[in-house]
Amino acid sequence: MKTIFPKFKxxxxxxxxxxxxLLTGFIKNILLIFLIVVxxxxxxxxxxxxxxxxxxxxxxxxxxxVTTTNKYINSPINHDLIIYMGGVFFQLLLFLVFxxxxxxxxxxxNTFSLFQMYNRSILFFNLLPIRPLxxxxxxxxxxxxxxxxxxxMLIMNYLSCFFIGVFLLINIKCNLNNYIIVSxxxxxxxxxxxxxxxxxxxxxxxxxxxxxxxxxxxxNIKQDPYVLKKETLHFFKDKEKYIHEKEFLKKKFEVI
Numbered sequence: 001m002k003t004i005f006p007k008f009k010x011x012x013x014x015x016x017x018x019x020x021x022l023l024t025g026f027i028k029n030i031l032l033i034f035l036i037v038v039x040x041x042x043x044x045x046x047x048x049x050x051x052x053x054x055x056x057x058x059x060x061x062x063x064x065x066v067t068t069t070n071k072y073i074n075s076p077i078n079h080d081l082i083i084y085m086g087g088v089f090f091q092l093l094l095f096l097v098f099x100x101x102x103x104x105x106x107x108x109x110n111t112f113s114l115f116q117m118y119n120r121s122i123l124f125f126n127l128l129p130i131r132p133l134x135x136x137x138x139x140x141x142x143x144x145x146x147x148x149x150x151x152x153m154l155i156m157n158y159l160s161c162f163f164i165g166v167f168l169l170i171n172i173k174c175n176l177n178n179y180i181i182v183s184x185x186x187x188x189x190x191x192x193x194x195x196x197x198x199x200x201x202x203x204x205x206x207x208x209x210x211x212x213x214x215x216x217x218x219x220n221i222k223q224d225p226y227v228l229k230k231e232t233l234h235f236f237k238d239k240e241k242y243i244h245e246k247e248f249l250k251k252k253f254e255v256i
Contacts (some may be wrong), residue, residue: 007057009060011060013184015050018034020244038065040091041067043090043091044084048083050244053068053083054070055067056069068209070122072206074210084134095116098116130167131189132188138156144229144230147229153200208250208252216232216233225248234248
């Protein structure tokens, strides 16, 4: 049975960071960070629900959240772009709320300045071109408009490695939070590299089993599954004629 609200989970690392803030007396700081992160994830939640995707879990980390859904890899690129930008949009709305409260003298200067610092930091961090951060996912989606799915995934994986290195160099004198962030990003990148063929096969299997709305048509001389693009219907050369991609994929997924 489907539930309206997904499973909400706070990662154990988040408890560790929260505890360190509480023990040092930075209660206001951690409350502001938690509020910003939750509002950011609510932005993704709102647009996922708007496009009628089912949400399985929302997990809160010290620097942001991860929303798990069951939507197809082949879902429309523009839908996905809006979903990933939803967190940014909701953070901007939250800024307007705090700005209004500040102008009405309902919050102190120090609280507003602290909020601005954390809101800006979390916003820019999530826009870094590193998967699975929003910036990395958005860049990969833009690449998928022109490049094959597998190639865009590989490019984004390597770019993620590069920008993790840049982030580490800039924050060479890391505090505990930065070490946790870097460890998380490295772990996720390793998993993405390990699972690249599994993700590619899932992408192909979806196209074989389901019907998607394609905006473009391409005719390919070579029968190669790695040339398939999102939102593009492919025909492959077979002797003197072109065959539909489903016929090509049937050879891969059906046992005759």
